[in-house]
Amino acid sequence: MFEYCDKMVADFENAICHPINNKSSIYYTGVDLGTACVVLAVVDENYKPVAGAYEYADVVRDGMVVDYIGAIHIVRKLKEQLEASIGSELIYASAAIPPGTNELDSGAIKNVVESAGFELTGLLDEPTAANSLLKIENGAVVDIGGGTTGITIMKDGKEIYVADEPTGGTHFSLVVSGAYKVPFEEAELLKRNPGKHKELLPVLKPVIEKVASIINKHIEGHLVETIYLAGGTCCLDGIEKIIEKQTKIPTYKPQNPMFVTPLGIALNCTSNEE
16 A cells, blocks of 8 residues: 555665765755654655654744744754765755645745755645655545644545644643653653553543544545545554544554655755756
């Protein structure tokens, strides 16, 4: 089902550890300013992953940039790190925003990317970016990020509906923090530990059910036969089973949902030379 997506993500994971210096004539970068993590994905002239870097950060909340200077600093630092690893300058970048927030925050995202030294050539919504890898023709693409849940309904390969609501991984961490009586930062680390997922799933079930209710609300009236998940929060083992039970719709996710959206953003990057 996710052969292309899983292969691209696997290649990207390898490129993060072992950047590929293939002297491509041009490079394209996807900048994913997430609530919990900033990810830069680099692909070559053939749109194959060659390098990547990420940093957990608190510069975006609920899809909105709240630390403008901090965001620029992180993106610039990761850009320079990647340029050193592939021995080439990174000029062109695309970015993404939660669906329906274009008027609210597209200017801030644009300014962050450009202030970090990129030429911004594309700005799209996150589920659409994810679907560049998932390649879903029919169904709902649900991007559960750190701050928001974005939903895009696809019919015959075309978007017919997009929506976004402020519930995501940050809310999961707040629940873990309260249940275990630990600071938010420690709860974040617990949530990211795959070895803790089985233990955490019952604790997080109510907030996952809330996400499912958001999905149900937005797909109502549409013929949605399958739900496809992306976004870092979907790395939680078993999240798809709870969503499927609540929505009564078959729900699937690729092997590593965290890197689907940033890679999709990179695939939508172009250059002014084209």
